[in-house]
Amino acid sequence: MTFSYSMKRGALLVLNSGSSSVKFTVFEVDPGEEQIMPLFSGQLTGIGTDAHLSAKAATGERMADESWAERDSGDVPALLPSLLAWVEEHLPPDLPLLAAGHRVVHGGANLRHPAMITDHLLGELETLIPLAPLHEPQNLAAIKVLADNRSDLPQVACFDTAFHHTQPRTSTTYAIPRHLTDAGIRRYGFHGLSYEYIARHMETHLPQLASGRVVVAHLGNGSSLCALNRGASVDTSMGFSVLEGVPMGTRPGNLDPGILIYLMRKFEMDADALEHLLYHQSGLLGVSGVSNDMRVLLSRDDDNSREAVDLFCIRTAKEICSLACSMGGLDALVFTAGIGEHSAEIRARICGHLKWIGVDLDKDLNKDDATRISTAASLPVHVIPTNEELMIARHTVDLLTMRNAA
Numbered sequence: 001m002t003f004s005y006s007m008k009r010g011a012l013l014v015l016n017s018g019s020s021s022v023k024f025t026v027f028e029v030d031p032g033e034e035q036i037m038p039l040f041s042g043q044l045t046g047i048g049t050d051a052h053l054s055a056k057a058a059t060g061e062r063m064a065d066e067s068w069a070e071r072d073s074g075d076v077p078a079l080l081p082s083l084l085a086w087v088e089e090h091l092p093p094d095l096p097l098l099a100a101g102h103r104v105v106h107g108g109a110n111l112r113h114p115a116m117i118t119d120h121l122l123g124e125l126e127t128l129i130p131l132a133p134l135h136e137p138q139n140l141a142a143i144k145v146l147a148d149n150r151s152d153l154p155q156v157a158c159f160d161t162a163f164h165h166t167q168p169r170t171s172t173t174y175a176i177p178r179h180l181t182d183a184g185i186r187r188y189g190f191h192g193l194s195y196e197y198i199a200r201h202m203e204t205h206l207p208q209l210a211s212g213r214v215v216v217a218h219l220g221n222g223s224s225l226c227a228l229n230r231g232a233s234v235d236t237s238m239g240f241s242v243l244e245g246v247p248m249g250t251r252p253g254n255l256d257p258g259i260l261i262y263l264m265r266k267f268e269m270d271a272d273a274l275e276h277l278l279y280h281q282s283g284l285l286g287v288s289g290v291s292n293d294m295r296v297l298l299s300r301d302d303d304n305s306r307e308a309v310d311l312f313c314i315r316t317a318k319e320i321c322s323l324a325c326s327m328g329g330l331d332a333l334v335f336t337a338g339i340g341e342h343s344a345e346i347r348a349r350i351c352g353h354l355k356w357i358g359v360d361l362d363k364d365l366n367k368d369d370a371t372r373i374s375t376a377a378s379l380p381v382h383v384i385p386t387n388e389e390l391m392i393a394r395h396t397v398d399l400l401t402m403r404n405a406a
């Protein structure tokens, strides 16, 4: 995969590939004008069961809401060529596809910045698959399909781990023998593109927050929290893998590691069985026995669903306090991602556990589309919608234009 490249006005495809879904956004980019504008976005969901494409223009107009079940032979690589063709069919005629940017969940210990995809880089990323078995194979599969179908297209990998490389060793080190730490068993942290977007957003729009100590709660299907001191990551709740931290849709968050030894001995669970339990059967789904979707759990009044939500809220509140400790205090709290942006009730319940540190939500402000949701006397609490795709687009353009200038 080699290319010679000159960045001009055109379209940029950003892909965020998960195990059963591929989210995408297409941007118009004009490096000369320093302009990156979303054109349309969408997602392929239900891959492997009942694939479905939905997409809408940046103006809000629906572009697709259709079953792709007949094209679905079970995985991301089988569907991506069709998605690429669909994207190209829907580009304005004067905007050719120029490049692709990808969210790659794990960049390991060495990849501290976005990087051009090369065969060498792909080889390095393949060694990280065991560290992120839920995400990394799908991220790499998407890159390979694009390389096979459009070898002329430059591709950039943006890593969820990269933003956390500013952390001190006390945040990244587990209390295990040093030779294991040296072998890469350390805390990496994830959702870095989301935290980076929030940090940049605060710099521009909320400079007072940006210069302080902020905990950002990225609460989605995968959830983590990050301690941002003057815009740099100093600690985060996810560690070696995307399993550590708070309970998530189907992942448990922190567990006593003794449980794993017990499960292996008592229930003869092997690595595959443990992986399935921890990535797919735990978290909100495991506790409720009903769903991994917070909306579903909030609409029910059975004891197990209630307990799943209670556990999510108290564990998230405890994590906020723990991250505040890593910064020696807290100046503001920010909620983002699916649950953080859209569930006023979960925000209220998490903040209800934080009254003793001076958090006081304003009921009238804590609504959908809210920005600051706390009372004037409270420690400031904000909702900032994240935009990982825009962060990837900015990195991709930066990298391609820098390369071009070199």
Ligand SMILES: Nc1ncnc2c1ncn2[C@@H]1O[C@H](COP(=O)(O)OP(=O)(O)O)[C@@H](O)[C@H]1O
Residues within 6 Å of the ligand: 219, 220, 221, 222, 249, 292, 293, 294, 295, 298, 337, 338, 339, 342, 343
């Ligand atoms: N209005 C809402 N109330 C409660 N939870 C919501 C709401 N809207 C979305 N969610 C939650 O957000 C999750 C998706 O968040 P998102 O950040 O898009 O996740 P991911 O990127 O990990 O797929 C859903 O699984 C659902 O639990």
Ligand SMILES: CC(=O)OP(=O)(O)O
Residues within 6 Å of the ligand: 018, 105, 160, 190, 191, 220, 221, 222, 223, 242
């Ligand atoms: C890192 C991670 O958990 O990602 P996602 O929220 O997309 O599952």
Ligand SMILES: [Mg+2]
Residues within 6 Å of the ligand: 220, 221, 222
């Ligand atoms: Mg996400």
